[in-house]
Structure formats: C-alpha cells, structure tokens
Amino acid sequence: MTVDREAAVATPHRYRCPACGEPLVYNEAFCKNCQEYAPIYNRSGFWLSLWIALGALGISLLLSLL
Numbered sequence: 904m905t906v907d908r909e910a911a912v913a914t915p916h917r918y919r920c921p922a923c924g925e926p927l928v929y930n931e932a933f934c935k936n937c938q939e940y941a942p943i944y945n946r947s948g949f950w951l952s953l954w955i956a957l958g959a960l961g962i963s964l965l966l967s968l969l
C-alpha cells in the first residue's frame with residue numbers, strides 16, 4: 904500500500920495495460936508484462952501534439968471572431 908502510493912507519486916502519468924492490467928511505464932511503447940502495444944495516451948508526444956492542436960484551434964477560433 905505504502906510502496907504503491909510512492910510509485911504513484913514518482914510517476915504522475917499512470918496508466919494500465921488494456922490487455923493484462925499491468926501498470927505501464929510512462930513513455931514506454933510496449934507493456935513490460937505482456938509485450939502488448941501501450942495505448943497512445945501513454946506517450947508524452949501524444950499529449951504534446953494534443954495541446955498544440957487545441958492551442959491552434961483556440962487561436963484560429965479567436966482570429967475568426969476578429
């Protein structure tokens with residue numbers, strides 16, 4: 904319980920493998936337990952491009968109102 908809590912603090916992005924439920928290492932492309940592909944949201948690049956896309960959308964919406 905205590906170890907699990909410390910691990911959660913050390914890794915803020917904590918997702919589980921959809922295939923086996925094993926906690927995924929953030930930014931790892933594969934599950935270390937079953938070698939299944941990790942979900943796209945386990946990658947920092949996904950969140951980075953998501954925020955860039957949302958930012959671009961927001962700016963274009965703002966500009967279209969001017």
Ligand SMILES: [Zn+2]
Nearest residue numbers: 920923934937
């Ligand atoms: Zn797995």
